[in-house]
Amino acid sequence: MKRTVLTLSLGIVAGTLGHLGWFSTQRPEPIDSLETQLAWIRADLGLAPEQFSRIKQLHEQLEPRQLHLAAEVARLRAEFAAFERERVEAGEVDFLKVARAAADSRTLDMECNVSARQLVAAAANLMTAEQRRRYLEILAPALKDVDVDQTL
Amino acid sequence: MRWPFPRPRRGHLHRRGIAILCSGRAQGLGPGVEPRVIRWREAMPKGRAKGSISGVQRIVCSHTEIPEGFHLRSRLRLSPTPSLPPPAMSPTSDPLDAAVHALREATPPQPESVQQEVWRRIAHAEPTPSPSVLPWWRRLEAAFAHPAFATAFVAACLLLGLFLAEVRLNHLHRERTVSLERSYLQLIDPLLNATDLPRAQPALHRP
Numbered sequence: 001m002k003r004t005v006l007t008l009s010l011g012i013v014a015g016t017l018g019h020l021g022w023f024s025t026q027r028p029e030p031i032d033s034l035e036t037q038l039a040w041i042r043a044d045l046g047l048a049p050e051q052f053s054r055i056k057q058l059h060e061q062l063e064p065r066q067l068h069l070a071a072e073v074a075r076l077r078a079e080f081a082a083f084e085r086e087r088v089e090a091g092e093v094d095f096l097k098v099a100r101a102a103a104d105s106r107t108l109d110m111e112c113n114v115s116a117r118q119l120v121a122a123a124a125n126l127m128t129a130e131q132r133r134r135y136l137e138i139l140a141p142a143l144k145d146v147d148v149d150q151t152l
Numbered sequence: 153m154r155w156p157f158p159r160p161r162r163g164h165l166h167r168r169g170i171a172i173l174c175s176g177r178a179q180g181l182g183p184g185v186e187p188r189v190i191r192w193r194e195a196m197p198k199g200r201a202k203g204s205i206s207g208v209q210r211i212v213c214s215h216t217e218i219p220e221g222f223h224l225r226s227r228l229r230l231s232p233t234p235s236l237p238p239p240a241m242s243p244t245s246d247p248l249d250a251a252v253h254a255l256r257e258a259t260p261p262q263p264e265s266v267q268q269e270v271w272r273r274i275a276h277a278e279p280t281p282s283p284s285v286l287p288w289w290r291r292l293e294a295a296f297a298h299p300a301f302a303t304a305f306v307a308a309c310l311l312l313g314l315f316l317a318e319v320r321l322n323h324l325h326r327e328r329t330v331s332l333e334r335s336y337l338q339l340i341d342p343l344l345n346a347t348d349l350p351r352a353q354p355a356l357h358r359p
Contacts, residue, residue, distance in 0.1 A: 001293060003293075003296055003297060003302070004292060004293045004296040007296045007302040007305060007306065008296075008305075010306050011305050011306045011308070011309035011310075012309060014306050014309050014310040014313070015309035015310055015312050015313035016313060017313070018310045018311075018313035018314050018317070019313035019314065019316055019317040020317075022313075022314050022317040022318070022321075023317040023320060023321060026317070026321050027321065027324065028321075028324060028325060028328050031328065031331050031332055031335055034339070036332070037332055037335060037336045037339065040329070040332040040336070041336065059339075063339070066339055066340070066342065069342045070338070070339075070342035072342075073342045073343055108343070109343060112341055112342055112343045113341075116340045116341045119340060120340060138333060138336070138337075139337065139340060141337055
């Protein structure tokens with residue numbers, strides 16, 4: 001009985017330690033930076049070191065503008081949410097403000113399209129045909145409103 | 153005097169009867185070994201053995217427990233050695249002696265190899281149960297008694313742990329890939345998830 005309990009315990013401990021050890025060593029890094037995203041792009045597309053360094057440089061150049069645009073999008077989103085709250089609670093809306101926000105939104109939309117088109121086109125130009133095809137497949141959800149072929 | 157206690161039945165330790173036990177050192181009775189009857193005394197502790205002849209003891213049990221340090225080698229009655237003279241009956245002799253003497257005389261003479269016969273009968277009376285009739289925990293114990301099986305079990309547990317870790321990692325990698333794709337798409341197009349924002353139609357921006 002003692003031997004049985006000992007063997008069972010040893011098996012459970014060995015299994016648990018093996019599980020936790022393997023999981024902790026193979027666990028992927030959290031997604032917290034552009035570096036991680038670019039490393040994924042590199043692995044997924046099989047980029048050569050030279051291609052990767054140029055694409056990385058390109059993304060690093062355009063990242064501040066993209067972050068600025070993202071912040072603007074967030075600001076406009078909050079503004080439209082405030083308009084909706086005001087409409088529900090007060091029953092009235094300042095149409096001038098809404099019209100101004102809508103105009104800003106359209107301008108921002110254009111900027112985002114142009115920026116995305118430039119970034120994708122510049123990155124795709126550094127890739128081979130197969131890599132470009134795969135890259136555009138990945139970006140398909142974001143490019144549904146952007147005419148990349150025209151830029152390429 | 154009349155035998156005051158129930159006589160041991162063949163093949164059973166009897167309550168308040170006689171059992172013939174062998175100590176751990178003895179392998180059995182030899183031709184010249186005479187089992188001796190310990191005189192019964194009322195003050196004798198229950199289940200205690202007293203006296204010894206060449207490692208073979210005959211004890212008087214007041215219950216069916218086997219005393220510590222002994223194990224049951226035979227539940228069969230042993231024949232007395234024919235060469236021994238019958239005990240002299242005296243007014244002061246114990247009634248147990250007379251009963252044992254009568255038992256000896258009533259027992260037919262045994263062949264030379266008493267030990268083999270006793271072992272044969274023990275094997276016949278107590279057959280080893282087959283593994284299929286044992287309960288599952290007994291079978292598990294029996295299996296874990298083999299070092300090879302125990303080692304294989306531990307290795308199997310380890311492999312199972314690694315397999316489950318790999319399954320979790322696979323799931324985690326899939327989720328991470330989806331998250332990476334989404335975050336990269338948001339970097340490319342910040343408006344991707346801004347569904348509540350009015351979005352300009354692509355046709356409007358065509359030159």
